[in-house]
Every structure is written in structure tokens, then in C-alpha cells.
Amino acid sequence: MRTVTFGMNISIDGYCDHTIFNPSEDLHDYFTAMMDDVDLLFFGRVMYQLMFPYWADVAKNQSGTEDQNRFAQRLTSIDKVVVSRSLNSAGENTRIVRENPAEELLKLKQQPGKKILIDSVSLLPELIAAGLIDEFRLVVHPVIVGRGRLLLNVGSLQENLNLKLVDTQIFKSGCVAHHYLKQ
Template sequence: MRTVSFTMNISLDGYCDHTMASPGGELMDYFTGTMDDVDLLFFGRVMYQLMFPYWGDVAKDQSGTAEENRFAQRFSAIDRVVVSRSLELDSDDVKTQIVRSNPAAELLKLKQQPGGKISVDSVSMLPELIGAGLIDEFNLIVHPVIMGKGRLLLPPGSLQEKLDLKLVNTIHFKNGCTALHYLKQ
């Protein structure tokens, strides 16, 4: 069975916001490394539209830093599934499949297929996917900032029961961020 990994940037107070900081080269290399054994990205519509076409354009144009270009190349090469009731894709996008409903059932089906790791990148689906027991590992990159507002990683009351995790790795970056890698117990 494939491993499902959830990766997200968060503030010290648990908010997820892509504008909280500029990652810099060291952190971009970390993100590229987290995708070494990933062969499928599983997104919600909002995260998909945030990440694409931006990184696809960087991959084509090589318009970022060396670290951003490496990330963009790796990220854009991976097949992806997007859960959305409204998103329509260009006909030339052969790497993306849209799922219209029931993300937990779809992810379970994908998890049972042969292949590499599946990377989940969706805060909106996280409570449902945790509740279904589908997330095997968490990579949380904690930024040294307190946001005080925004979207929480997990809204209060969104889980029916607690999820015990085991910390297996910690990486401290020069920019003050800390990457925490947890496995589900």
C-alpha cells in the first residue's frame, strides 16, 4: 500500500498562509527533497490554483532562482489529482485528473494502487482524510511568525478523535523555520 504524506507551511499559532514568509533556497531544496519518492499529488481546488500554473510557468521559463527552478521542474513533472466540483482544465493538461466528489474514497482507491508516495496538499480536506485514517505522515514546516488570523491547519472540533503521532525527524533552517516530520502511530 502506498504512503500518503501531508506537507504544509504553518505559523507558530497554527495558521496556514503562503504569504507568511519567503522560503529561500535552503527551504526550497527541502521541499524538492520531500518529493523524491512522490509520484502523485492530491490537491483541493484552492491549493491547486495557488500552485499551478505558477510553478508550471517557472519550470517552463526557468524564471526563478536555481532552487526554485529545481523545485518547479520536480513539482511540475508529477501527476496530480484535484478534487473540485467546479474546476475545468485545459485539454492539453495530461498530468491532471479531476475528481468531483468523495475525496476520501478516491484517495483510498489511489493508496491501494501500486506506486510511490502520494503527497496531499489540502487544508480543507485534511479533517476528512485524517478521520478516514488515510494520512500516514505529516511534514509541518513551522515559520517563526505569529499570524493571529487566517486559515487554521485544523479548525476547532474538526476531528472526532485525537491522532497520536511520533516525531521522527527535525530540521532547523537558517531562516528560522523548523521542519517537523511525524509518522502516524
């Protein structure tokens, strides 16, 4: 069975608004390397629209820095699933799922392949409740923002999810990557 990884950038106070973070070269390299073991990305609509077409354009035009271009190339080359009831179309190598995201993820998890990387705050409580996430990779940025989307809203989980810290990595920027496994 495939491993499902939830990956997210967050502020010290638990907010996940990607528009407030300014990833460094080593952070782009971290996420690019993480995707070496991934052959499917599973997005909610909001995160998908934040990431695309921006990164697809960077990959096509090689318009970013060297580390951004590598990240964009890797990100766009991986097959994607986006969960949305409102999207009419999606980009290259992307399939839209209209309903039952947990059921769809379970089917994908049971297929052969590399890891599945999830990047969706809105789907997180449902996927945790379904027991589908095996590991968490949270990159904490050294900023307190006090606004935006929280990683989890109060009351969104019915019970605690105990995790085991297996690795940390500190970046020059002060960001800290935490790698947790579900216990």
C-alpha cells in the same frame, strides 16, 4: 500499500496561508528532495490554484532562482489529482476528482507506486477521519500572523490523532521541519 504524506507550511500560531511565507533556498531544496519519493500530488482546489499555473510557468521559463527552478521542475513533473466541484479544466498531467475524495485516495493508496503527497487544508479532517494519512511533514515558520486559514478548525476532528516525532530539521531562516508518523 503506498504511504500518504500530508505536507504543509504553517506559522507558529497554526495558520497555513502560503502567501505570507517567503521560503528560503534551503526550504525549497527540502521540499524538492521530499518529492523525490513522491509520484502523485493530491490537492484541494484552493491550494492547486495557488500553486498552478505559477510554478508551471516558473518551470517552463526557468524564471526563478536556481532552487525555485528545481522545485518547479520537480513539482510540475509529478502527476496530480485535484479535488474540485467547480474547476472546468486543469493543467498538464492533472486529473480532476469531483466527489468522494477519501474514497478516491483510498483507491490510489492501494495502487503500486511511490508516496502520495497531500497539500490541502480543506480535505485534512476528512482524510484524517478516514485513516488515510500515514505521515505529516509540517514546516513551522518563525512568524505569528493571527489571521488566515488554520491547519484545523475547532471541532473538525472527532478524536485525537496521536503522532510520533521521527525527525526535525532546522533551517538557516529559523524554520523547523517536523516529520511525524501516525501511531
